Amino acid sequence: MKVYKKLMNALAAVEKVVLVVTTLLILVLTVGNVFSRKVIHRSWSFTEELVVAVFVLITLLAAALSCREGGLVNLTLVTDRLPKKLKKPSVILITVLSIIFSVILFKYGMDKVITQLENGKRTFVLNWPEWIFWSFVPIGAGCMILHLIEYCLDVCFGNKNDKEGK
Structure with missing residues (x-):
């Protein structure tokens, strides 16, 4: 279990670095494009492709990190009102359903x-292979699956300062 936790901590650290770098990339591209349009009167046409694709990555990685803390797993309005003996089974059920969604x-x-x-389809402006941008979806879903499992194990085995009490 300790090895698994170390691997998950390393994955979370990588995800956080990717989130910081991609958020800065979006910021630079968006501000740069606005500056270019308003001052130089030339638009950076490639920014839309990059920003949309990177935003998908940011959304899915942030959702995965939220799963790690139970943010996407619990609907506290319901689970907080349950008796203590039903909290763990409800978290397991919700986690299983979330994992099924993430697997799909x-x-x-x-x-x-x-x-x-297979099609070799490329983006319009950058002429990059589209599979590069679409790969962000399974990467984010894979990270969500791993973090959902991590959260469920933490709740079931009482790791991380008893997450169900949070």
């Missing part, structure tokens, strides 16, 4: 990536 998201994301690889 992963599967359809991988199907889209494979289709894009």
Whole structure:
């Protein structure tokens, strides 16, 4: 269990670095494009493709990190009102349903990536392979699955200062 926790901590650290770097990238591209349009009167046409794709990555990685803390798993309005003996089973049920959703998201994301690889479709402006941008969906879904499992194990085995009490 300790090795698993160390791996998950390392994954979370990588995710946080990716989130910081991609958020800064979006900031620089968006501000740069606005500056370019208003001052130089030339638009950076490639920014829309990059910003939309990177925003998908940011959304899914942030959701994965939220899963790690139980943010997407619990609907506290319901679970806080349950008797103590039903809290753990409800977290397990909600986690299983969330994992099923994430597996479906992963599967359809991988199907889209494979289709894009087979078709060789490219983006309009940057002319990059579209599978690169679509790969953000299964990456984010995979991270969500891992963090959902981590959260469920933490709740079931009482790790991390008894997460169900949070």
